Structure formats: structure tokens, C-alpha cells
Amino acid sequence: MSEQFVPEVLAPAGGLDKLKVAVLYGASAVYVGGQKFGLRTAADNFTLDELTEGVCFAHAHGSKVYVVLNSFLHDKDLSELPEFVAHLEAIKVDAVIVSDLGVVQTVRDLSTIPIHVSTQASTLNVEAAKLWKKMGATRIVLGREVSIKEAGIIKRQAGVEVELFIHGSMCMAYSGNCVISNFTQGRDSNRGGCAHSCRFEYSLDMGLDTEEKKKAFFMSSKDLEGLRVLPEFIKEEIDSLKIEGRMKSHLYAGTMSKVYSEALKYYAQNGNFLSDDLVSWEAELSKVSHRSYTKASLVEKADATSIFNERENSNENEWQMLGTVVEANAKAGIVIEVRNAFNQGDLLEIVPFLGPAILINANEIVDLLMRPLTRTKPTTLVRLPYREGVLAQHLIRQKVH
Amino acid sequence: MKITTYAQNLHDLNLIKDQGITEVILAHKNFARFGKLSTEEFISLSSRAHEFSLRVLFEWDILMTETTFQEVIQELPDLIKHVDVLRVQDPGALHWAIHHTDRPLQFIAENGNHNARALKEWIAHAPGRMERIILSIELSKAVIEEYVQTLTVPCELLGFGRILLFYTPRSLLSPLAPEKLIQNEEILALGESEESPHKGFPILENRHGTFMFHIKEFCLVEFSTELRDMGLQYFRVDLRWDKMEHLKILKSSIDNYKTEIFDTFKDEYAQDLMRGFYLVNKTDVLFPKLKNHRLQKREGHYLGEVMDAEKGSHLAISLKKDLRKSDKLKILHPKGKEFEVEIFSLRNLSLEDVDIVEAGSVALIQYMNGVWVKSQVFLA
Structure with missing residues (x-):
């Protein structure tokens, strides 16, 4: 029997801590941004030192690191690129993600770093993939309008690796084809200044005298979730399954990395999914704000049901991240960096790197100096009694609604 | 500087011919974002254009997934023989056209392509076939001038017409439209949002998806002399949403700009006009304000961050580097105040006195008045 094809799980890492979380929770690769040249201007992003540390950490755990250079760079931006590319080559990043042909050529001139064409380039068909391959690309991050089946055709006919989004927020527009922010807010959306105008509520006048203006979030897309069509990704041998969200939380990075990597491992071992497992993974995905x-468009062309006609954050998530385990051993106990407060007696879920959540009743909370607490405060360190199996970097969550 | 423009019917074509314009863009409904011509209409109009000695440019500017791509190329052989030039935007269309046609090519580089290196590569990709590059309207005049003078093929720029802000293949208006509108080839709306000061964005849904335009139209007619002097070869006028009769005054203003005449035209024109980023593009100046400057100082001697502070007791620091009891620290408060600290108490999380705490762990040092959680710590 031939070996089961297993795609890469590519997770977002908005900062060094998130990179570590994604890698430890099973991501086979992460994508990150430096201080310039990416599309997430407001994300923490990585300093040069952090990039170096992140690459070392990821490689030590068998994961890859791709660096985004996917802004539509202007000439003056391009002139600043060579020094950064030289650094990326020196620290052995595994690829750069690029959307502009000028950047592709600059990277090719200066380095041997593999080039992935960003979804910003909206590569949608075999011919476009062939063109980018000729230009030097080794992988194409396909547009989110491409179905899994089409992605498979592109891979086979263009002879190039393909990457497809499987989870996360979606641009409603063809990526790279929205300049609302540029012309209405003076912020270049394709250089990291997107103001998310597509998430606004609009009043629409359709020119009918009798008609009241329709109020709708008509340009806002629901979030992508492809867990149930994972077998299709495998069947079409899609090389990389991308999770959107460099601006999102540690809990998001960890949960997504864990769920998709566990599901893929399960499929590789068993050749199928059990419905109970799917339900359990879906329950995990639902514990993250979305x-x-x-x-x-993963299976069929996106239709009206793909529109998110609601105000942002209208539904509070049932689950909340409480913090991260900083250290766990018999001497120190479970030391937690608290992000959101919790009370003595609360039921906490510690999310291990593998397997089901560890449930802990927070009956005995103490501060760093071992003084008892009845309620924790955000941005403090507290201790719980040590529990076997709990490790540093584990994330902690709690049901709040 | 030549004018290029669209014809949607014979009336348009006659007006174009009357103005002495030498080429026309025809938009077939299956290939062009805003195309309305059926194959029969296209062939007929193309034939008349040729009779008028107009060069026919075939606009193929939709973006296509593989399924759509395979559908549309079936029709191309019948159409291509009626056109002189292919104008393409999807890189897949460019690649296909290079390998399956012999027509000259024009590449629409209006999205991105804001550096000369990219534009030169697109030109080099179709040696001898690429006859024109259509530049982005986000470029400033200094950049346009540089490109016009350094690129090896002629450049075209939108000089008058709607500004496309948004293009999706999804049908966004029809789910909201009453039944009688859904049957139409196009659904139109004007949109406004309480979260934006701009009112009346034109929105259009057709077979290719949904498009939103700016409330103002783009106009560089006032700068036509300047553009001609800098060497721009093609100035595009797009009147598909207004009266084609405006072509006459636009043509005369572009050829010989007279402020009074054009000001009168602007006053009477249905839409407000804007020059966009022609004078300067500063769409990145706000970026430094979007950054958290505190987070950008993590290079060099950066040691870590204060995670917990207990008055009279300790500061807990997450360490990126080893910390020794002999080390001296500089602490940067989130509000910018700096503190210098000499360590006299160093403990690990088990509250043991130690001489060193390793990178990746948390160290407890003595409390220092005024230092808060999230303060950044550096080795002095």
C-alpha cells in the first residue's frame, strides 16, 4: 500500500510567542512577518533577532518558517528589501511569500530562498500558475475562489506545489483587488493598511421608489472552515493547508494547529474519519472566537450563504482564553500567566499539545509568593497545584457563557 | 498622446470616429468585467470599427478560476480573428495568449505593480508581443514620468472614468434585491455606511460578480498637457456609465486644455471628480502610527518583559537571554520612562535564590518602584 499523502498544516504566527504555540501544537509550518514588507502592519511581527530565534525553534521541532513579503511594494520599498532578504537567507528561512513580480525577481537575484506566490496575487488557474512557475515560484498560494478540485488540477497541470486556505477570515474581494481603504481612508490596503471597510454595515438604495434602503453587511464574508472536506484536500494532494490569522490570539494559533494536525494524522493512520472525531474537532474549533x-468556494462556488450579514463581534464567544502555562513542575506548581481573570473553584481546561483537554478545578490558587487567592488578576503570575501532563506553553481556557 | 476609449454600440463608435480617435476597446460580456456585447454584437461592432479604420482592442480583464477559464477560452478562437490586440489582466490570460495567439498584447497592470522592476518583468515575459502597459492610477506623477521614460513599451493611464474599488466573484446584491431586479443582467445600487463619511458608492452586480466604485470619478484632464509632455502615450477615457457625447469636450480639453471650458464641464458633470494620488501617494504615512512602538525595540540587548510586579517584593521577568546576578538592567516603562537597576536578589519560579536564570524561564528580581507589568527589560 502506498504511503498516505499528508498535507502540511501552515499556521499563522503574529509574533514569536504565537510561533512557539503553533509549532508546539502541531503546525508543520508557520508564516510570519518582519517589521516591513507584510500586510499586517498592526501585528507584533518579528524583529530580526526574533526571526532568528523563531527559525531555530521551528527547525528544532521539525517545522518550517515562511516569511511574508507580500505587500505590493513601491520602488522606494523595494530598495530596502535586499538587506532583509540577505538576513532571511542567512538564518535559513524555508521560503518567502511574495505577491509582486518585482519582489520575486529581487529575491531570485539575491538569494536561493524558495519563493511562494502569495494569495494576494490571486492566482486562480493553470495558466497563471505556469507563468509564476516560469518566473521562479516553487509554490502557489491559490486565491480563495479556487475549489479544492481546481487546486488539484492546477497542481498536476502546472507542475507546481499548491497551497490553499482551509480556515479563517476571508477577504470578500479577490485578494489584492480591493482598494477601498486606499481611496477612502488614505491607507494602502495592499501594503498593510486595510481598514476592513467590507465589514461595515451599508444602506443600499436599489433605485426603487417603493423600496426602503436595505441595510446589510453585504460585503462581509463568513469565516472559512474546511475540516469536513479534509479528505478532498488529501485526495487532490494539496501540498499545504493554510490557516489565516496572524492578528489572532494565541488560543486561535494553538487550537487551529492542533485540530488540523491531529485530524490529518488520524486520517494518515486510518484512511478515514469517524464522525465522532469530526464532531469533537469541530467542537474544539468552536471554542475559538469566529x-x-x-x-x-472549497467545493462549490460561494453563494449567498457565505455572506456574514451581522455586526462584527455580535456573538460573544462561549469560551475565553485564561492564560498560558509558564512553568510546570512539582516544585513551582503550575505557574500561569493570567490573561483573563478567573475565580477560585472555576473549572479550567488546559489544552495539551496532543489529546483531550485536561480539566482542573482551580480550588487552590496562590500568587507567586504562595499567598492564597480567591480571584486572579490579568497580567499577573499565579500558581495552581502541579498536575502530571501539564507542560510549559500549554494554553488554558474556560467556558464563560 | 492618443486617446483610447470604449464603444458599447454603433452610436459610440460613430462618436469615436468623429473625434479622430484611432482605436477602440470592445468589451465582450463573457470576457470583460463590464462587457455587454454578445458574440454577434461584438463581431458586428468590430467589423464596423475596422471599416472606420479603428484598431480594435479586445478587453479580457476578468479574473478566472480554472473552470471559468476553460469555459471562456472555447469562445476565443471565433473572436480573436476579429480583433487587433488582446488586453489582459489575469496572468493566466497573459500566459495563454502568449502561447495560443499571435496578436499583440497589452497588459493591464492596474492592480499592484507599483515598481519598475515588476513592470519590466511583465514586458520581458512577452518579448516582441507586449505593445503596451496599462499603469495603476495609484501612481503619482513623478512615478508615472519615470515609468513612461524608462519602460520599453508605451504606457496607458486612465485619465477620465470611474474608480473601481472592489471586485468579488460573489453575487452580493441579488440576495437583497427584489425578484424583479434579479432577472436583470445587472443589478445596481448606491451604498453608504455610517462608518464612512462617503455617501453613494455605485455598486454593480453582473455575471462576473460584484463591483464597487468610488463616489467620485477619476479625472486627470487638467494635467493632460503635463502628461503629454512627460511622454505618456495613451490617455484612457471611460464613459460607459455616462453620456458618450462628453467625449467631444473631453477630447478637445485633452488636446488643448482651456481652464474655463473644462471648469464649466466639471460643474455640469453628474459626478464629482478627483485626481486621486496623482500629485502624491502618501497611503503609507499612517503606518508608523498603527505600529506599537514599544514592541519595535526588541533588538540588541533586549532581555525580556516584566510579567508580574508585586510592590515591595519582586519583578518577574520572562527571559529571552540568560540573566546573572551580576547583570545590570535598563527597564523601559510602557509610558517611556527608563530605570536602571542593579540586581541584588535573583530567584527562580521555585523561589530559590540562584546566581543565574536561563533564557526561556522566568526570573524574580527585587521590586523597583514605578516599574509595571509589560515594561521592557534590557541588559545595560
């Missing part, structure tokens, strides 16, 4: 889910 808009309503859609399969968008």
Missing part, C-alpha cells in the same frame, strides 16, 4: 463558518 464568525459563522462557511466552506466558501
Whole structure:
């Protein structure tokens, strides 16, 4: 029997801590941004030292690191690129993600770093993939309008690796084809200044005298979720399954990395999914803040059901991240960096790197100096009694609604 | 500087011919974002254009997934023989056209492509076939001038017409439209949002998806002399949403700009006009304000961050580097105040006195008045 094809799980890492979380929770690769040249201007992003540390950490755990250079760079931006590319080559990043042909050529001139064409380039068909391959790309991050089946065709006919989004927020527009922010807010959306105008509520006048203006979030997309079509990704041998969200939380990075990597491992071992497992993974995905889910165009062309006609953050998530385990051993106990407060007696879920959540009743909380607490405060360190199996970097969550 | 423009019917074509314009863009409904011509209409119009000695440019500017791509190329052989030039935007269309046609090519580089290196590579990709590059309207005049003078093929720029802000293949209006509108080839709306000061964005849904335009139209007619002097070869006028009769005054203003005449035209024109980023593009100046400057100082001697502070007791620091009891520290408060600290108490999380705490762990040092959680710590 031939070996089961297993795609890469590519997770977002908005900062060094998130990179470590994603890697420890099973991501086979992460994508990160430096202080310039990416599309997430407001994310923490990585300093040069942090990039170096992040690459070392990821490689030590068998994961890859891709660095985004996917802004539509202007000439003056391009002139600043060579020094950064030289650094990326020196620290042995595994690829750069690029959307502009000028950047592709600059990277090719200066380095041997593999080039992935960003979804910002909206590569949608075999011919476009062939063109980018000729230009030097080794992988294409396909547009989110491409179905899994089409992605498979592109891979086979263009002879190039393909990457497809499987989870996360979606641009409603063809990526790279929205300049609302540029012209209405003076912020270049394709250089990291997107103001998310597509998430606004609009009043629409359709020119009918009798008609009241329709109020709708008509340009807002539901979030992508492709867990149930994972077998299709495998069947079409999609090389990399991308999770959107460099601006999102540690809990998001960890949960997504864990769920998709566990599901893929299970499929590789068993050749199928059991419905109970799917339900359990879906339950995990639902514990992270998200808009309503859609399969968008993964199987069929996205239709009206893919529109998220609701105000942002209208549904508070049932689950909240409480913090991260900083250290866990018999001497120190479980030391937690608290992000959101919890009370003595609360039921906490510690999310291990593998397997089901560890449930802990927070009956005995003490501060760093071992003084008892009845309620924790955000941005403090507290201790719980040590529990076997709990490790540093584990995330902690709690049901709040 | 030549004018290029669209014809949607014979009336348009006659007006174009009357103005002495030498080429026309025809948009077939299956290939062009805003195309309305059926194959029969296209062939007929193309034929008349040729009779008028107009060069026919075939606009193929939709973006296509593989399924759509395979559908549309079936029709191309019948159409291509009626056109002189292919104008493409999807890189897949460019690649296909290079290998399956012999027509000259024009590449629409209006999205991105804001550096000369990219534009030169697109030109080099179709040696001898690429006859024109259509530049982005986000470029400033200094950049346009540089490109016009350094690129090896002629450049075209939108000089008058709608500004496309948003293009999705999804049908966004029809789910909201009453039944009688859904049957139409196009659904139109004007949109406004309480979260934006701009009112009346034109929105259009057709077979290719949904498009939103700016409330103002783009106009560089006032700068036509300047553009001609800098060497721009093609100035595009797009009147598909207004009266094609405006072509006459636009043509005369572009050829010989007279402020009074054009000001009168602007006053009477249905839409407000804007020059966009023609004078300067500063769409990145706000970026430094979006950054958290505190987070950008993590290079060099950066040691870590204060995670817990207990008055009279300790500061807990997450360490990126080893910390020794002999080390001296500089602490940067989130509000910018700096503190210098000499360590006299160093403990690990088990509250043991130690001489060193290793990178990746948390160290407890003595409390220092005024230092808060999230303060950044550096080795002095």
C-alpha cells in the first residue's frame, strides 16, 4: 500500500510567542512577518533577532518558517528589501511569500530562498500558475475562489506545489483587488493598511421608489472552515493547508494547529474519519472566537450563504482564553500567566499539545509568593497545584457563557 | 498622446470616429468585467470599427478560476480573428495568449505593480508581443514620468472614468434585491455606511460578480498637457456609465486644455471628480502610527518583559537571554520612562535564590518602584 499523502498544516504566527504555540501544537509550518514588507502592519511581527530565534525553534521541532513579503511594494520599498532578504537567507528561512513580480525577481537575484506566490496575487488557474512557475515560484498560494478540485488540477497541470486556505477570515474581494481603504481612508490596503471597510454595515438604495434602503453587511464574508472536506484536500494532494490569522490570539494559533494536525494524522493512520472525531474537532474549533463558518468556494462556488450579514463581534464567544502555562513542575506548581481573570473553584481546561483537554478545578490558587487567592488578576503570575501532563506553553481556557 | 476609449454600440463608435480617435476597446460580456456585447454584437461592432479604420482592442480583464477559464477560452478562437490586440489582466490570460495567439498584447497592470522592476518583468515575459502597459492610477506623477521614460513599451493611464474599488466573484446584491431586479443582467445600487463619511458608492452586480466604485470619478484632464509632455502615450477615457457625447469636450480639453471650458464641464458633470494620488501617494504615512512602538525595540540587548510586579517584593521577568546576578538592567516603562537597576536578589519560579536564570524561564528580581507589568527589560 502506498504511503498516505499528508498535507502540511501552515499556521499563522503574529509574533514569536504565537510561533512557539503553533509549532508546539502541531503546525508543520508557520508564516510570519518582519517589521516591513507584510500586510499586517498592526501585528507584533518579528524583529530580526526574533526571526532568528523563531527559525531555530521551528527547525528544532521539525517545522518550517515562511516569511511574508507580500505587500505590493513601491520602488522606494523595494530598495530596502535586499538587506532583509540577505538576513532571511542567512538564518535559513524555508521560503518567502511574495505577491509582486518585482519582489520575486529581487529575491531570485539575491538569494536561493524558495519563493511562494502569495494569495494576494490571486492566482486562480493553470495558466497563471505556469507563468509564476516560469518566473521562479516553487509554490502557489491559490486565491480563495479556487475549489479544492481546481487546486488539484492546477497542481498536476502546472507542475507546481499548491497551497490553499482551509480556515479563517476571508477577504470578500479577490485578494489584492480591493482598494477601498486606499481611496477612502488614505491607507494602502495592499501594503498593510486595510481598514476592513467590507465589514461595515451599508444602506443600499436599489433605485426603487417603493423600496426602503436595505441595510446589510453585504460585503462581509463568513469565516472559512474546511475540516469536513479534509479528505478532498488529501485526495487532490494539496501540498499545504493554510490557516489565516496572524492578528489572532494565541488560543486561535494553538487550537487551529492542533485540530488540523491531529485530524490529518488520524486520517494518515486510518484512511478515514469517524464522525465522532469530526464532531469533537469541530467542537474544539468552536471554542475559538469566529464568525459563522462557511466552506466558501472549497467545493462549490460561494453563494449567498457565505455572506456574514451581522455586526462584527455580535456573538460573544462561549469560551475565553485564561492564560498560558509558564512553568510546570512539582516544585513551582503550575505557574500561569493570567490573561483573563478567573475565580477560585472555576473549572479550567488546559489544552495539551496532543489529546483531550485536561480539566482542573482551580480550588487552590496562590500568587507567586504562595499567598492564597480567591480571584486572579490579568497580567499577573499565579500558581495552581502541579498536575502530571501539564507542560510549559500549554494554553488554558474556560467556558464563560 | 492618443486617446483610447470604449464603444458599447454603433452610436459610440460613430462618436469615436468623429473625434479622430484611432482605436477602440470592445468589451465582450463573457470576457470583460463590464462587457455587454454578445458574440454577434461584438463581431458586428468590430467589423464596423475596422471599416472606420479603428484598431480594435479586445478587453479580457476578468479574473478566472480554472473552470471559468476553460469555459471562456472555447469562445476565443471565433473572436480573436476579429480583433487587433488582446488586453489582459489575469496572468493566466497573459500566459495563454502568449502561447495560443499571435496578436499583440497589452497588459493591464492596474492592480499592484507599483515598481519598475515588476513592470519590466511583465514586458520581458512577452518579448516582441507586449505593445503596451496599462499603469495603476495609484501612481503619482513623478512615478508615472519615470515609468513612461524608462519602460520599453508605451504606457496607458486612465485619465477620465470611474474608480473601481472592489471586485468579488460573489453575487452580493441579488440576495437583497427584489425578484424583479434579479432577472436583470445587472443589478445596481448606491451604498453608504455610517462608518464612512462617503455617501453613494455605485455598486454593480453582473455575471462576473460584484463591483464597487468610488463616489467620485477619476479625472486627470487638467494635467493632460503635463502628461503629454512627460511622454505618456495613451490617455484612457471611460464613459460607459455616462453620456458618450462628453467625449467631444473631453477630447478637445485633452488636446488643448482651456481652464474655463473644462471648469464649466466639471460643474455640469453628474459626478464629482478627483485626481486621486496623482500629485502624491502618501497611503503609507499612517503606518508608523498603527505600529506599537514599544514592541519595535526588541533588538540588541533586549532581555525580556516584566510579567508580574508585586510592590515591595519582586519583578518577574520572562527571559529571552540568560540573566546573572551580576547583570545590570535598563527597564523601559510602557509610558517611556527608563530605570536602571542593579540586581541584588535573583530567584527562580521555585523561589530559590540562584546566581543565574536561563533564557526561556522566568526570573524574580527585587521590586523597583514605578516599574509595571509589560515594561521592557534590557541588559545595560
